[in-house]
Amino acid sequence: MSEKVGFIGLGIMGGGMAANLVRAGFEVTVWNRTASRMAAVTDLGASAAGSAREVAERSSVVLICVSDTPDVVAVTEGPDGILAGLAAGSVVVDHSTISPSETRRLAALAEEAGGSWLDGPVSGGSEGAELGTLSIMVGGEASDLERVRPYLEAMGKTITHTGPVGSGQMVKLVNQVLVVVNMLAASEALLLAEAGGLDLDATLSAVTGGAAGSWMLANRGPQIIARDWRPGFTVDLQQKDLRLVLEAADELGVPIPGTALVFQLYRAVQRRGLGAEGQHALVKALEHMAGVKVGEAPR
Amino acid sequence: MSEKVGFIGLGIMGGGMAANLVRAGFEVTVWNRTASRMAAVTDLGASAAGSAREVAERSSVVLICVSDTPDVVAVTEGPDGILAGLAAGSVVVDHSTISPSETRRLAALAEEAGGSWLDGPVSGGSEGAELGTLSIMVGGEASDLERVRPYLEAMGKTITHTGPVGSGQMVKLVNQVLVVVNMLAASEALLLAEAGGLDLDATLSAVTGGAAGSWMLANRGPQIIARDWRPGFTVDLQQKDLRLVLEAADELGVPIPGTALVFQLYRAVQRRGLGAEGQHALVKALEHMAGVKVGEAPR
Amino acid sequence: MSEKVGFIGLGIMGGGMAANLVRAGFEVTVWNRTASRMAAVTDLGASAAGSAREVAERSSVVLICVSDTPDVVAVTEGPDGILAGLAAGSVVVDHSTISPSETRRLAALAEEAGGSWLDGPVSGGSEGAELGTLSIMVGGEASDLERVRPYLEAMGKTITHTGPVGSGQMVKLVNQVLVVVNMLAASEALLLAEAGGLDLDATLSAVTGGAAGSWMLANRGPQIIARDWRPGFTVDLQQKDLRLVLEAADELGVPIPGTALVFQLYRAVQRRGLGAEGQHALVKALEHMAGVKVGEAPR
């Protein structure tokens, strides 16, 4: 018999995730700061609550998917937050990408309240949220993960237990370092190819399959060449995640000069008003410096 | 009926490549600056010449595989070089990784001598050279490539025509930008994972299959965790190729700040006497700054 | 007739500054979180209060000199903070180096309480604090500055009005960008000189007076050559200020890649346990990478 599930945060990601929970037949109570966004999932059969606290009061498993660390803090603490309504024995799963150290602080508060906390940041973009094909990196007690696994499986395809509380967030930050520095690699490579007069499609097919290959090159490379800037993941969200990465690296004393460089370059993209474009718009920061655009030479 | 094939340069790469040509049944004449290295292939049936010029005199297809731009210049120009012995209608294929602009100069000289020039840098490491599984990126006339294709197929698995003379070298440089910046990504990511107390194997398996994935992460990541520094490709060779990349980017006016950063970091690895280790020893430059080693925390 | 002056924060900087106020004949009330540090100034004639609020209750001009943004917030807000005791018409001057945007928030709170706020970060180090030769960069109303000028002149030699509230902090951050990137310049230059076998003293005297000159080169260069790491300003404090710089640049959307690089390099110095050394220990991050130490070659 399944538990009553709560879901807080119905944005681009959370909306699709909550819908998949409802479609899988679970009894779901939702809340979103902007109330109008609840209609899409209540139309599918979810019931709406009046606050995060009320979601917690009505559920034994509470899922969160909001934007950033302060948002998770806001829906968790305070008189109308989750902790104010959390029953002993309940589990909170935070699918937002936030600070690992702040995650550990919130988990301790949940434990004091008699509940438990899993961090479960996701990757796979809004498309993955809609199709239920997300990757979910889960930190916390293995037994808690087993308990909530049926709900996670309604939303994601790959569920990885990464270790203790906070480790899911840390793995996600590691993931983001790879994503952006691989993106930098693809950007510099394509710009050199362009300036060197190469046939870009032939170049991609010559290098993608070997030691130079990456998901970013294979998937965002063709988008760059086609100058298609539709986002899988936006520049603005990427920068928000990089702030978390840089903050964690600072706390841990780890030098990450490549990531720090990308953060500065993305800022140039944002300043040109392109923060809502896809993360591969990174190349525009370099194009601008070079006075050359990938894919625009006559061939 | 096959042509007489010459091969100049029997180092780590060239030795295996020439051996594969002989094993495939072609009539091969070889020359190497250090004469003792010729024994391995003459034992297989190749004949030894006394100079690069003599190789050219005896062959209608001359393959080169030496270290760097000045080495190719040395075996091509001068009284004992290939051009001094090249018959009209012969083809030179340079498998070394060298400067694209110098390649175009040498190709013009070969044309003046009545021959033609293909640049055919390879990737796949010494293992690929031995097994005949190299990727070969070929710049030059398509008809010349068709003529030499049987010999290239004895040495490589993937033969890509990249465009006019010099384009093979340029694609190779693009490849190297990707290789080293993806390596930087893997290094920073693993260091953050280590300092963040993550289970490294679990982290790799959580991120390698998704948007963060790359050949470098999948193949060199486990080597780093195991602290196995045996080279597929050495730090010293990587730096030599990066000098070509930086030189080409300077000629073309393209800013590649990420690649420039890696070049500075690899220098720190070389200064510690680790230039003969694999390219993944890049992580040691960062480890040293962090005072943390990937894979050495008690777990 | 002078006003009653309060002083909160008697650390390395604040201790000397408060002592100079007392010596100048002003009536001073002090408070410090660690009470034992108050003795040095009460011995000179200051009176001790039991809280920041009590300082505010007893004074019409309240000076603050603590470490970082959260420390200023802590002594300003809350039941025992300055604002709880501030009389209408009083002026607060914050000599700490903190966030410009947080400064503006606190200034608005002070105004709501009927008082006013000046930000007055200082430069000149602990020596300047003791000798009363600090430079003080003051943001806020010119009339408020005129009112407190006699007290600032007891502590500093150069008092500059920089503009509205927050501008003093912003000028200080600009100052810190210059300080650290000039320090990077001196570090790379001296390392190149060392590796190039130059006579370091002769090199310094050849370049310091011309277009290459800077305060850092002239003052910290000889210290580096002598391997004298005593701090004017420590690495740890420098990093704390750089965090403020990076945060402000992020808020303002300004790319500062050089400063971002220095921040990563200083981290390597901190990781080696050298955070209490002087800011010129930056060179050690590069020395370590180079395997060469400035000033240690036999000459």
Next chain:
Amino acid sequence: MSEKVGFIGLGIMGGGMAANLVRAGFEVTVWNRTASRMAAVTDLGASAAGSAREVAERSSVVLICVSDTPDVVAVTEGPDGILAGLAAGSVVVDHSTISPSETRRLAALAEEAGGSWLDGPVSGGSEGAELGTLSIMVGGEASDLERVRPYLEAMGKTITHTGPVGSGQMVKLVNQVLVVVNMLAASEALLLAEAGGLDLDATLSAVTGGAAGSWMLANRGPQIIARDWRPGFTVDLQQKDLRLVLEAADELGVPIPGTALVFQLYRAVQRRGLGAEGQHALVKALEHMAGVKVGEAPR
């Protein structure tokens, strides 16, 4: 009694330097690749030669001031070069900024020819060349320097003996590291000041005199604020010198990540067609990324 002096290279720098030698009463023979440029100094009383070799044949002291390493090689070696005409006992002084290692090679050739070589790169710009106020950094034998000192004093104000042959060039490269990284510091600082809404003149006057001060800030800062891009030293020449710096650092194994970053940023300035502007146009690379121009906000 003074010797016969030859001068090779009458460009922006050499033209003024040779004129000062003539005006000081020395007997001067000149040669310049573009013959028309010789008129200005022959009008003053110098005599023109037909080649660098002829200059050497007619002089016992031969001064060179050309653009780059290959230019010095071109006027030194070959059938019409200095060495072909150099009498035993003659001294060559190279005032160009070129490679230290190539300098040592040329000095050895001069010695074989029975002469000697001093490297004497200058700083002070075209204005210093005209006014005779250059700084000259001289590497080589002290006795050779004493012999040529009267001629150097006709051209420069500060003559520093830096050590053995090549050390003058190395000190010049150290100088250039300082110049460009201090320029980066000034650029990032002014951009932060601009974006932070500061009064730029007040900011400069608050920080220039203290620990943040540098020649670049004091002299180029006001030019940047006034958007006056007239060169003391052009971006293109700066890049040419940085190539020498990066090459020397590579040979010596020294990581100079800050200088490497500036080199990438200057490239962006060159790509925008601004290579003939002053070195302080570096700020434009960052302005472009930031979408903000220093000194253009309404104030």
